[in-house]
Amino acid sequence: MFGWEFPPLSSGGLGTACEGLTTGLTNLGHDVILVLPRPLPKEINGKLTVKDAQRYATIDLKRLKTIAIDSPLQPYINTREYAAWLEHHKQILHIKLDKQGELYGRDLFAEVQRFALLAQRAAIAEDFDVIHCHDWMTYPAGVLAKQASGKPLVVHVHATEFDRSGNNGANQQVYDTERWGMENADRVITVSYFTKRQVMEHYGIPDEKITVVHNAVEFTNPTGDRFAINKSDKVVLFLGRVTLQKGPDYFIKAAKRVLEHQKNVKFIIAGTGDMLSRLIEEAASLGIGDKVLFAGFLGKEDVDKAFRMADVFVMPSVSEPFGITPLEAMRNKTPVIISRQSGVSEVIQHCLKVDFWDVEQLAGKILSVLRYAPLHKEMSDKGLQEVHQFSWNDPARKCVDVYSQLQPMRVLA
């Protein structure tokens, strides 16, 4: 399995999904070899060599072996962020770089290629039956490994370039890699029907080649009590990247509508992203600048506090392949309102659902949860019960089903 972050650095996203799936698979008695990029240490003393950059570390646990390859690749990194990273490190690695040429790929795509070669080389020495990779940056590694081993390839789509770009300005090179990976795979797994439809429409992958495996969520640390805060105001929370994809602008518009009817409400936007300054301006121009608070990026503990402080959590995503944050909110006994344009809306029931563009409905539902106490209580109680029913063993079982349907390629003599 070509995956990410083990153990995961942040909740939600690729790292969590890879960890969950790996745990589920090993629980079911399968062996997993996890090949993943390993972030470089923060402080580099300037003596890195090409050999250093090609090294990898192997950890062998009972059913799980991890092979970590040094690479700056990380989930959701984009070309701009990679270029910035490289520029930064060129300063630090100045001397060596001049002598040895480039340690890392000169751009994101070159680095993905470099990682693919190293990962394939490391993986191919191992014994395995099926190759499973997660999102586009690992597709080249997967395809190379398939070509070298003749073993079937499964690509797992957690998000597409269309989600990340919020439907405009999709990067052609990323799209091409995604499409090439899916076409070369023996089976495509998507995290929702929502994503399956996108894969069919935008990538031309046939229906029968795609299997939907919804993510799960498992919570180990206990939920604390509701955050005791002395507040006279009701709190409505948005938490996530402040990008077009997540629909924060609809959140602001709904806030305006709610505040026309009820004054004692604060709207909190937690997270950062490229839309932040635009949103601050919009809130001000709508005359609700004092009612919308921008909390910035929150660490794990603060996230839980924010959920507990909130009377309702809203996820108005325009395009959300799965979306794990509503489950985090429910776990903290906070009622959630989510957009129907999300994968998670396919698996949870104890919530309210809206179309992201329907600001009137969204505002109406926010007001309802704030005003009707029995509604708040029932959604909190039943929501908490619901999130605890998930187990990563279920998606793992579905993956095993997929594996068992695939045949290794006949290697020509």
Place this chain on the structure above:
Amino acid sequence: MVSVCMYFQVHQPHRLRQYNIFDIGKHQQYFDDEKNREILLRVARKCYIPATNLIYNKINQLGGKFRVSYSLTGTFLEQAQKYSPELIRLFHKLAKTGCCEFLSETYYHSLAALYNEEEFKQQVGMHKKLMKDLFGQSPKVFRNTELIFTNRIAQIVEQMGYKAIIAEGTEKILSWRSPNYLYQPAGTRKIKALLKNYRLSDDIAFRFGNKEWKAYPLTAPQFAQWVSADQSSHCINLFMDYETFGEHQWATTGIFKFLEHMPNEVLSHPNNEFLTPSQVADKYQPVGEIDAPYPVSWADVERDTSAWTGNDMQRSSLAKLYLLKDEVESLQDPEALEIWRKLQTSDHFYYMCTKWFADGDVHKYFNPYESPYESYITMMNVLNDFAIMRQKKRREMTASSLSDSEAELDTQAQESLQPEAALEEFQTQLVPDAVPELQESSVILS
């Protein structure tokens, strides 16, 4: 001798339209006439018309030996009259055969028996009058909404002059005993209880089309054999929703063929007969007592009232609704009274059930809303708008009885009550955080 007694429940609620919180104070139409019409016509086409024609022909063909009974709710008959009058004529035709008994129930298929005794009696009276007006029958046997039954309900119904009451044959009141006899409800003198044989009833109503069921496909001779198996039985009560025929069990399952042949097969055993509930009550005597201090019903595996009163959303909205009785009556406004009563229909509260919700079972099938939360929001928005409507009517009333100068003052006050402002004002008043806990049994059993 085995007397087979069949009763079919026919009901349609006045479903609410999606009433947005921003509509509060605008007094828009509460009920979704378009959807209600559509559903009634669909069910009429798939079930009511073909099933009623089939039963009518069967009665004639068997020379009056096949007998049935119906409980037709007021809310169903109102909609039938409005959208498909043919249905009323069909039931009227059936009434004239003398082989069809109409049962008594609350006009609005409400939970009034659990919340307000006086309201309960009034709704039963309204329904009784409707039966008399439409079909020339004065019902003698009572069935409560969803077969909700307690000792207290049996006692009230006895006082109202009924000779029998219908209930679920659940182990909760029968324990080891058979439902195939009459019983005497605790604390009553002579009213008799007919208990539903839920195994045989559900073989038709729920299991008939289930291919996983070991008795699938169920044939008429097989069923007749089950019915006749214990000749010491007095009565076998087959009670079910009428929609079983053609709507819950689609025509393609063969349910109409089954209904066509079953009466002949049952009667091919010489000791069998079909009787209506009144005839059963006249023929047999109770063999024991049943005790229902807490409500039992025919719903879900629990056979209790948790489908309507199981969560805070349901309990608080029901409590709020029933608290309005005096106030609504004091308005002496027929429109307000009718709205209040239509809102009492039990379906509105059934839609709010969160019990089995995530498992996606039968509740979801009957639910016009995306979720129980949506149905609760709709009900609360309507109740809040209704509160503003009543306040306006009250002002009109007092205004008309005041002197000119006072009336003028009041008009000013009325004008100041703009919808948006009213929303603000009333939301805070009407939706207190504390949920008034209303114990069903305490209302009835006090």
